[in-house]
Amino acid sequence: MASRYDRAITVFSPDGHLFQVEYAQEAVKKGSTAVGIRGTNIVVLGVEKKSVAKLQDERTVRKICALDDHVCMAFAGLTADARVVINRARVECQSHKLTVEDPVTVEYITRFIATLKQKYTQSNGRRPFGISALIVGFDDDGVPRLYQTDPSGTYHAWKANAIGRSAKTVREFLEKNYTEDAIAHDNEAIKLAIRALLEVVQSGGKNIELAIIRRNQPLKMFSAKEIELQVNEIEKEKEEAEKKKSKKTT
């Protein structure tokens, strides 16, 4: 087992593992699920809302955060680590705008976050950030982007991905259901995100939060009513599909 090589971040094990980084990925799995979908003209971020305590103000428990007007991210993992990363990313976005007079590209800010995370995997006395992030947005060229970063500091572009608890289940659902048709229309992409979350979220639409960015438009957070509407539509479509199936069999 890992005991000898897992205490210090700067120590490799004989078979090449950085155990602290792998343990940080376990911390990510303790956060609730987040899903990101890249449509043709829209990017969607959906998250499973964490159950809040009775006396807690719900608005202060946020999983989707805007980094700039045209970029936003969702995270899974250690709340405090996420706050630090988001703050640094937001400062970097403004600094870039002031220096270069252009807003950051989604890839630039993703690379910044990933580099920051990697630094903490190679520093003495520090531990890796225990979060994975899904970063979405539109660049100036109008192309939608979705990136995912993880505690090791790697980042990749995705068409659709999920992080957090039950991410595997959601990813498998997306692999089966993500088609060019499914994401051709904005509404379909939104429904796909909700359907993916409903696979793993208990008690349905009440526990889902959704945010979208359309080309040349700012971030839009869905209200609970709007999500409920979408969930009802999805359920209707499900029922109709089942009716058709039963008709075919008879």
Place this chain on the structure above:
Amino acid sequence: MAATFFGEVVRTPCRAGTEDEEEEEEGRRETPEDREVRRQLARKREVRLFRRQTKTTLEVSLLEKHPCSKFIIAVGNNAVAFLSSFVMNSGAWEEVGCAKLWNEWCRTTDTAHLSPAEAFCVFYHLKSNPSVMLCQCSCYVAEDQQYQWLEKVFGSCPRKNMQVTILTCRHVTDYKTSESTSSLHTPFLKALKTQNFKEPPFCSLLEQPNIVHDLPAAVLSYCQVWRIPAVLYLCYTDVMKLDLITVEAFKPVLSSRSLKCLVKNIPQSTEILKKLMTTNEIQSNIYT
């Protein structure tokens, strides 16, 4: 007599014995007040055994009232979680008694209103087979209360034809070994049994100079004296709070003769255990 730097005169310690022994004896003599305080304290720390449903105290010891052939005792939150998920979910268990006790470890000084989590040991028996008894003890039983607990539960003359299994946890820093501590794969199980326990245990025996502490030690000693076959499974862990991996470390015990017939659905038990963990975590804001 000697003078200190500050001018106080103090008695120098004398190895030959104290000169003014009379004075000291007066100080040692108990006043009625002392006696009363001592009596009140003893009353506060009394171990009471009663039935929660009827709120009546048990007149005889628990095992005299409910003789059993198998007695499984879980001491500590991880052992209790293990029994709750793996043993108690398969079959209907009926509460037959509860031991209420107060000591300085309880977070409240109000002895009248103690919460179950703080100060109770709950005893159950299997409805379909009342000779199987279970004890869930998540409170701390102090040294002076252990004897009372044993008297009230086992009685002064216990039956010998029963088998006792005790499950408990201890922090791995208490484990003494000549091996390097980095080679220890926590959590791990160690067993300690009485002379009359003939079944081979499911893990290696606890080596010297390690000792068992608290209530599990008291129960095991009691069983050794009364020649009752008993085995203690001690899980050394590095996480003392409720932890999934520590609870699962008790799994080998499920194949023992006492527990084999009580365990029915392991996948379901694992689900119940996960739920137990998440209900504890729900108020935590560390992960989002």
